[in-house]
Amino acid sequence: MTIAADATSQARARNGDEEARNGEQEMKSAAETWQIVGDVAVTGLFALAVLAALYLMKEVVVPIILAWVVANILLPVVNAMERNGMPRVASVGVVTLALMIILLTIVMLLSLPLTYWLSRATELGAVLREKLRSMAGPFDFLNELSRSIGQITGSPGTGLHVEENTNIVSGIISILTPAVTQGVLFLGALIFYLIYQKKIKNRSVLVLPTRDARLTSLRIYADIEHNTTVYFGTFTIVNLGLGVVTTLLAWAVGLPNPMLWGVLAAVLNYIPYIGAALMIAILFLVGLFTFSATSEALVAPLVYIGISTVEGHFITPALMGRRMTMNPFAVFLAIGFWTWMWGPIGAFVAVPILMTTIVTFRHLFPRDTPELPD
Template sequence: MKENPLLHRRDDFKVKTRDIRAVRLLSVLVGLATLYTFYYAQTLLVPAVFSVLVALLLSPLVSRLETVHVPRTISSIVLLMLLVMPFSFLGAELSEPIQRWMKLIPQLSLQVTEHINEISDVFEEVEHKSLEDADKGSKTALETLIENDPRDQSNLTQQSAVEQKLKQSGVEVVASLLTGAPIFLAQLLGSFILILFLIIFGPPLFKVFINDFPIVKNKHRAKLLIKSIQHALSKYIATISLINSGLGIVTAMALAAFGVRDALLWGALVGLLNFVPYVGSVTSLAILCFVGFVQFGITAIAFLPSCIFLLLNIIESQIVTPAVLGNTMRVNPLIIIVWLLLSGWIWGVLGVLLAVPILVCIKLVIEQMEVFPHWLKLIEAKDDD
């Protein structure tokens, strides 16, 4: 008897379908495992990613100094010290205002509660006055019930409970920041050590990997590719760091010129948050609105700090950054927001700050290696495409 070839085709089709489903399921599992690995290993990976970004920033300078016979060890230490010194000076200058604002957080919580109570009292007085005017000074049974309502005492109890809760939350924020400071300092010290080792001993490892490992077929192209990727990444990191630092400095000078207290602190915060597109600007705007209300009270001039920042941010985001970076920062806004949410879920606040530099680095690597063109097009998607 002859075998029916259609049966073999059906069996092959079933096997291929099972294999495809198994591969897809395995890919999903690997993706989830990778996400949870990033999540649980954040204390290790966040300093490592930060160290790699800084090492990419300093490596071209170290290589240039090596061409004029300056040892990598000496140039790496000197450049890292030059990079750390301004931040050390800035941290020393900002330590006093940071401590002062940390102490003010519980008091400000109570003040906000008091302002809310005052506003509610004003509305209640207006309501009672309108009732009195409507009745021409005669007290109705309804007003008597309102005055003698036992729920008034419960409302006062609830307001006091809210005040205590706000005060407690402010104290908890300060306590969490103080308890997390030693861990942050330890991670920062570890990052500096890792940066030095990456700059000094990283290039020899790359050379051995490219020259001796059989996985690299075209060694000349691999060297050129790594060099172009390193140059593009270091240029981007340096450029965006200078732009954000410039925005912070100009913001601090403008706020100081208009008499805003602790202008250096708010300028540093603005420069740091500007690494987070959209969300960082909105956060800076909200913080400066709050600062204006704290210093000037509930008046029109309280919006002055936020208006100053809004004007400078528009100039930076619409004129300076597009003119300097060009298509390097061409990333779809929805992709940025989703990436920020994912990075914030995995690595918290530090993940949000590092999210966009990491995304742009991935984009530059894909672009330089000329792989995954559909993913590159998705990242850069715009209405005119």
């Protein structure tokens, strides 16, 4: 009896120890879960704080980021001039001066036609309203339906109409006219980054504690610079060709100031999807203002749709390569978000910001498994 009682007590003790261990494991698991939740919450709050700071400081941050993007385009030229024996400061000065001369030349060539179109904005609006009224026949049924629904529900039907009081000139000027301080900040950041790019990169990695972290940061820096340079360098060449083709298209169909629309097409094409859509709308509106028949106004935008389709689906992907291809939905979301944050400049820098994020995560969280074949 004593032996049986001892065995029973030992079994109970073992069961109690197992229950205690299970309880400790459950408590530890719950603590780890709450720790993960806390880390995610803190990270999310930090990300929101960073985004809020970027939004509030956009007058300072946007010119600096734009200068970084332009500097990555110009870095191969500066490095090549330095390898050929020219001092770094002199190389940066020559490249920056050439860039400013090119931009000023374009502005001088296009200032007259741009002023012409801005001065005729009111007349353009009146002509477009008249054209749209002549095309509004298919919408009459919808207007009548809206009025009928308004009478039934007791609310006045508004129908479809064209806004009369749109201030086109102030909208265009507010987009195209940069602040003087932001222009100076952009130019200063561009020059200093081109001069001290190597020192900035080397000094910034010294704050990291381990050698592996520093090497990883240097690889991330190099990969970001290479991808950004290849992307924008290739895209610049493609956009120059697109601008020439658009100029010839506008001249062939008889649109006035064809060089203006060619330069505009080259600039807007830096913004994926949105730039092409804006250019199609601009060609259509200019065609409505220029030609009496709507069918003639549709020629230029329809041809441009074909040109941009070939460029976006065949020429650019073939030149970029598979490694530079990004998810179209991610690109679209990035453009929408950064346009909301920073306006038109945000749409321009959305792709390099997305590319930088993808490259950084690719190095920090490398794939252990090989890519599956298509």
